[in-house]
Amino acid sequence: RIKANLDLNNLSQAYPMDGVREMAGRVIADITAKAKQSDIERENYGSVNMAGRTELQDVLYVADGMPKVSIKDALANFTPQHIDLVKFDSRLGQSDLYASGKIFNPLAALSPTQTLRGDMRIRSNYFNADEWMTESEESASSTSTAPKVDQKVADQYNFNIDAEMRKIDYDVYKLTDLKTDANITANDLKLNSFFMRVNGSDLMASGNASNLYNFIFNGGVMRGAFDMSANVFDLDQLMASVEEGGEATESEAAATTSTAGVPDFRYDLDVNLKANKVIYEPYDLTDLRGSGDVTEKKITLNSFATNLADGDISGNGTIANYMEYVFLGDTLSGDFQLNSNFLNLNSILASDEYTSNIGDETPETAQPEDLEAFILPATWNFDFKGDLKRVLYADLALENVIGHIVIQNGRLVFEDTKGQTLGGDVVVTGGYDTSNPEEPKFDMKLDLQEIGIPQAFNTFNTFETFAPIGAFINGKMNTTLLMSSVLGQDMMPDLKTLNLEGFIQTLGASIKNFKPLQSIGNALQVKEINFDEFSIEDTKNWFTIEDGSVKLEEAKLKFKDVEMTVSGTSSLDKAMNFDIIAVVPKEYIGSAANKGLSLLEGKAQQAGLNLSAGSHIKMRINLTGSMGDPKIGITPIGTESRTSLAAAAEEKAEEKIEDIKTEAKEEVAERVDDIKKEAEKKSIFSLRLRRRRRGLSNRC
DSSP: OEEEEEEHHHHHHHSOOTTEEEEEEEEEEEEEEEOOHHHHHTTOGGGOEEEEEEEEEEEEEEETTSOOEEEEEEEEEEOSSOEEEEEEEEEETTEEEEEEEEESOGGGGGOTTSOEEEEEEEEESOEESGGGSOHHHHHTOOSOSOOOOOOOOOOOEEEEEEEEEEEEEETTEEEEEEEEEEEEESSOEEEEEEEEEETTEEEEEEEEEEOHHHHHHSOOOEEEEEEEEEEEEEHHHHHHHHHHHTOOOHHHHHTSOTTTTSOOOOEEEEEEEEEEEEEETTEEEEEEEEEEEEESSEEEEEEEEEEETTEEEEEEEEEESHHHHHHHOOOEEEEEEEEESOEEHHHHHBOHHHHHHHTTSOOTTOOGGGBOOOOOOTTEEEEEEEEEEEEEETTEEEEEEEEEEEEETTEEEEEEEEEEETTEEEEEEEEEEOSSTTSOEEEEEEEEEEEEHHHHHHHOHHHHHHOGGGGGEEEEEEEEEEEEEEBOTTSSBOTTTOEEEEEEEEEEEEEESOHHHHHHHHHHTOSSSOTTEEEETTOEEEEEEETTEEEEEEEEEEETTEEEEEEEEEETTSBEEEEEEEEEEHHHHOOTTSHHHHHHHHHHHHHTOOTTSSSEEEEEEEEEEBSSSEEEEEEEEEEEOOOOHHHHHHHHHHHHHHHHHHHHHHHHHHHHHHHHHHHHHHHHHHHHHHHHHHHHHHHO
16 A cells, blocks of 8 residues: 655655755645456456555646646556546646546556556647657757667557647647647557647648657668648748748858758558648649658659649659758759640739739730739759640640650750640740849740741730731741740740840741832733732741840842842841842833833933843842831843743743644654555555456456
8 A cells, every 4th residue: 555645845855856946846645456466467456455545736846857736636546457647737838738538457557568558638739749859869850860669569558549739839830729639659650630830830730650659769761652631832921930930140051960950760651631721832732632652751652643733633753852842942853744725824924913813714815014924942952754635835836745844943845845826837946044043044046837827926925026027927837946035024925135035937928018019019010910919938047046036147138030039137226228230121121211210220321321232120129127117229230131930931931832842743654654554554455456356257
């Protein structure tokens, strides 16, 4: 029997203990027990005589290296079958902890082969986990040490836990409304339900895990399977908390190992994930679903799918080094296969001002000025292979995009990414570089095949700015463009820094109602050619854009009998300076009374040229001013003798007639020969017949 009414203050003075600075309060006990070891081992608790109670009143314990412990009131009743913890009201440092419950076979604790079982109910309004983390535990937060060999541990306890904690502080994490219903043994955890809020997120889980003892005490690997979900998962707040809490001086950082601050947990879990909303700017993720395997080193997603803004994305892949990324800002790497029916980049890149103006509307009509540069994290290292059915960027829609994209060190690189847009095919190779966030830039190659010219010039602001003639061209084109530039905050090229060179081939195209051409036509009075709709059926044009100026290399155009060689420049302010060497049939220009011919002859006389010498007049046309107000200068520079299309056609016709006559004569001659030969055959046959008749007559 144990019967006591112990004053802890008197005890501490009578028997001083190292490190204990203060003890106070009372322990009141009255317990009787009589038992055989064999009854305990056989769990024959009915043969055990145990009864009584223990009570703690106003207990205070203050020791070096740990927070003050205060137990206001605790009461436990003892029977052979159970210990009934009626109440436990305590203050542990800044924390409060309340508990009650039952231990059903308390004497099993005396046997190494028996399992202690119980139900516990735990409550707390506030628990500060940081003050219970010892310095050695904090410094041991590293995944760099190798795990020890797992030990085989018997399940010496089996408890059902019902716990609720309103607020928990742990490092930079603010946990609230924690609730859990679980069964725990030395080795296994069965999580019936779990809920908590942390830094703007709410997390729910259920599942099971094994090897707990080695996971907690021996650096072993916890294995299990869990269903995890969240209504809102705010990754921005979680990462911001880590960044704010992880600030250190250069000397402190140098003294810290590369994995310091990463929890020393090892696990291998099969996980099903679900989140109604994920907050990770600039991404707006909803209805996220996924399944895979999670270890402390890598997340393997067997499958995932989510709505991204008003689009969708799905796929599979891996994410490595994520713990170091979250806790230390280290490099996050991954490898993914992505699929999407619709990916709206406008929603990702839309500026805050634009988003606030449109409210909940889908930003499919976004203009470049509505977007803002997306700075790629320097700590991302990803490899994506994609199959995207439709992609929207500004007002450019791409379809059936298939390709390879690499993100590394703040750079995004397209490797032979293919798709369709503007009625044709496009291949993109090159990169987008935000390694200098203040001055993002790009360096890219575009191959476009059978693209609609009006759509291209209306869609690509660069074309519209440097080549406004595109607004007057109908038809299609093939083009290869090599371009580089600094990007503005609207993700559009800074035209003053744009360098571009390329090749454009027109297909079945024509220039319609283009004032500079109309001005040339009016000056020359060439009626055979419609300068209001000038054909450029199959032209090949090389050009460069450098330092804000477009330079067109010599391009050859031909329409009927008119040949033109065009070269020159235009600038951002729409000023142009083009030289056109034209060779025009004199007959197209008309008689001496014609305004165009008179103009040319007058200038020819001044230059000492004789325009009557050839069939074609060669002239230089200088085109300056602007496209809206062109200035035309025409100077004859010589003549050439050529055959016009009409004359050539007439010659061809005459040659054809002569060929037909010759063929007819030859055919008639062959027919006459045939008739002659036939006549000769008939003549011989007739002679032989007469001879036979005479012979018959003589015999008669």
